[in-house]
Amino acid sequence: MNCPACGHTLSAHEVGGITVDVCKGGCGGIWFDSHELNRVDEASESADDGLLDVPRDPAVRFDHTARRYCPHCPDIVMMRHYFSVRREVEVDCCPSCGGYFLDHGELAAIRAQFVTEELRREAARAAFAELFDPQLAAEAAVSAERRERSRAFARMLRVLLPSYWLPGKQPWGAY
Numbered sequence: 001m002n003c004p005a006c007g008h009t010l011s012a013h014e015v016g017g018i019t020v021d022v023c024k025g026g027c028g029g030i031w032f033d034s035h036e037l038n039r040v041d042e043a044s045e046s047a048d049d050g051l052l053d054v055p056r057d058p059a060v061r062f063d064h065t066a067r068r069y070c071p072h073c074p075d076i077v078m079m080r081h082y083f084s085v086r087r088e089v090e091v092d093c094c095p096s097c098g099g100y101f102l103d104h105g106e107l108a109a110i111r112a113q114f115v116t117e118e119l120r121r122e123a124a125r126a127a128f129a130e131l132f133d134p135q136l137a138a139e140a141a142v143s144a145e146r147r148e149r150s151r152a153f154a155r156m157l158r159v160l161l162p163s164y165w166l167p168g169k170q171p172w173g174a175y
């Protein structure tokens with residue numbers, strides 16, 4: 001599988017019970033396969049600071065504005081969207097398989113935004129609104145596919161921000 005940003009071959013990296021694909025020696029990006037995220041169970045989270053600074057080749061240059069194709073799905077262009085409530089970090093998501101790509105440094109930037117309890121709560125509320133807002137849940141417009149994508153997103157948050165997922169810390173109760 002090749003990096004959607006720079007084309008370098010991705011290599012497997014174990015973190016929190018899942019295997020992600022990192023662009024080690026290339027641009028330093030990280031690919032999260034939604035199927036990999038699906039395998040994460042609630043007790044298996046662990047922090048891995050190795051992902052915060054994936055070894056990269058500083059000589060690698062690529063066009064940050066270019067379209068990126070999903071490394072899994074032939075011919076599917078990934079969508080850019082804001083990851084965090086502060087709308088500072090954009091990530092790439094495949095609309096077909098639900099995988100995510102983070103550029104080098106984006107994970108650290110996302111984590112840095114969760115330094116206060118208040119921000120963590122705010123971010124979690126935003127990420128979980130779709131799952132836990134009763135009004136939204138009742139809407140037939142919320143497709144199963146969209147819900148599944150929200151769950152994958154929630155699982156990724158759990159892997160990336162393990163400290164937030166200590167039992168009993170969540171304002172909405174058990175998840």
Ligand SMILES: [Zn+2]
Nearest residue numbers: 003006023027
């Ligand atoms: Zn790369």
Ligand SMILES: [Zn+2]
Nearest residue numbers: 070073094097
């Ligand atoms: Zn895909």
